[in-house]
Amino acid sequence: MTTSTPSTSRTDDAGRASADGPSTEIRHGGAPEGVDAHDWRRTAVVYQIYPRSFADANGDGIGDLPGITARLGDLADLGVDAVWLSPFYTSPQADAGYDVADYRDVDPLFGTLADFDALLARTHELGMKLVVDLVPNHSSDEHRWFREALAAAPGSPERERYIFRDGSGPDGSLPPNNWPSMFRGPAWTRTTNADGTPGQWYLHLFDTKQPDWNWENPEIREEFLSILRFWLDRGVDGFRVDVANSMIKDQALPDVALDSDGHPAGHFTSPDGESEIEGAPSPYLDLDGVHEIYRSWRAVLDEYTPGRMLVAEAWVQPLSRLALYVRPDEMDQAFNFDFLAAPWNAATLREVISASMANNDSVGAPTTWVLSNHDVVRHATRFGLKRAGGLHAGIRAVDDQPDAELGLRRARAATLLMLALPGSAYLYQGEELGLPEHTDLDDDLRQDPTWWRSGHTEAGRDGCRVPVPWEGDAPGAGFGPTGLTWLPQPAAYARLARDKQRGVPGSTLEMYTAALAARREFQLGAGSLSWESTPGADAVALRNGAIRVVCNTGSTPIPLPAGEVVLASVELPGDGTLPGDAAVWVR
Incomplete structure (x- = not known):
């Protein structure tokens, strides 16, 4: 996709808005006939909690389940419909809990199953749903079944639970193929036999301590159906599925095309064009076989009432492929990463929104919007960078630093645009405070495996995972009773703490x-979108029900639409214009 801004544009079959022509009649969104448009699985605003960084109850500097429970009232006051918990399962924490050793228990770092039950009960008491993370592509190398696999012989039933292969080359000393890890470096690690001789290799698309499950094995499929039922029986309302497009691999294990940096080619193209690489389809991402798995999961969830939700984390392109995950007999939602990755550019935003909704409309599914999460640079920082991109690599003190004021201004506008769109929306903890990325974190404190697997060339994701601030004048900004925080907070967090913004007109917290x-009052999640004519190429203008939305991505003020201003991302000048890098809702 281009990142240039054309002086004019035309409406096409996908429903893109004209920059200087009449409003298009093409509408996107709305539930198909016979489907409840207000079903929470279609409309919910879901708040992501990264447990180790949300709130610490016991004072060890690491967030925990009792800490979350104590702060849930703040989320109810914010007005979210549901909470998503990143992993809290038993884990050696090699990848912050995404390396699961026991899928049916809580890691002592975070508490106990009783603590989880109390959290779930409090969430429901406050009128919110609870969604939990599920990590089906891989386990921890400390999972009981992987330990059994290492102790067993090649070809044994124990090894068939994972993906073990003999090496290539005359003596098997080379990996079975050239697949790279998502965290950099090779995706294969060689084992050592009991007698000390080199053994087989096992696949790990992520860290060495995250061996991939063998989803060709019926035992694995049955195990995960059992895991689903374990948590559904406890009362959870749904699952966010980690790397939902990765479980099925081409059994021939063909080599992949790699770019000049050794990264897989052709897997994902961000809308800013930065990572655009032509290449063959991946032999381990977005294979059609994953859909059989999700149809079986859907059948299990449909045994429970009220309706339970599945949401896919799937970096999949084109959008027509992503829509396959949200067909009626599969998942309810799939994160729209094209929208997250879009640069601050009106033409690209219109194109991404239109294409996303058109593809999801084709299968009767809502579109699921997101701007930040635990894997990407926070959007309050991203939009302040001189150049787009760098979603996953992080930002170090030696890198170009963002314009914090500009980034937050654009982030607030982008958020108003997102929350006005039909469908579901996800918020990442702290974004309602306008929290920036920690961009000058001491390299010696980094814990993301990407940092060392990349040879200390990529900062990784620690910068977006810093403990959130609650009380600006308290030690550790009120994160816990001792002031300890597992990662240090940047200085800006003290003035952005929740208590410093609560009730303050114009604060980011009050805007959210x-x-x-207003989103709930005007039922925007259950609505539909039609494009409006825009007062220039730098504007995005749309209508959802009674609300008109205009977002100005340029620097020149543009006319406000007629009507009553419901909400604006900035203080309006009072001269009938919308300033640059700002958005407004008008009734």
């Missing part, structure tokens, strides 16, 4: 709270 209330 007002936006969520």
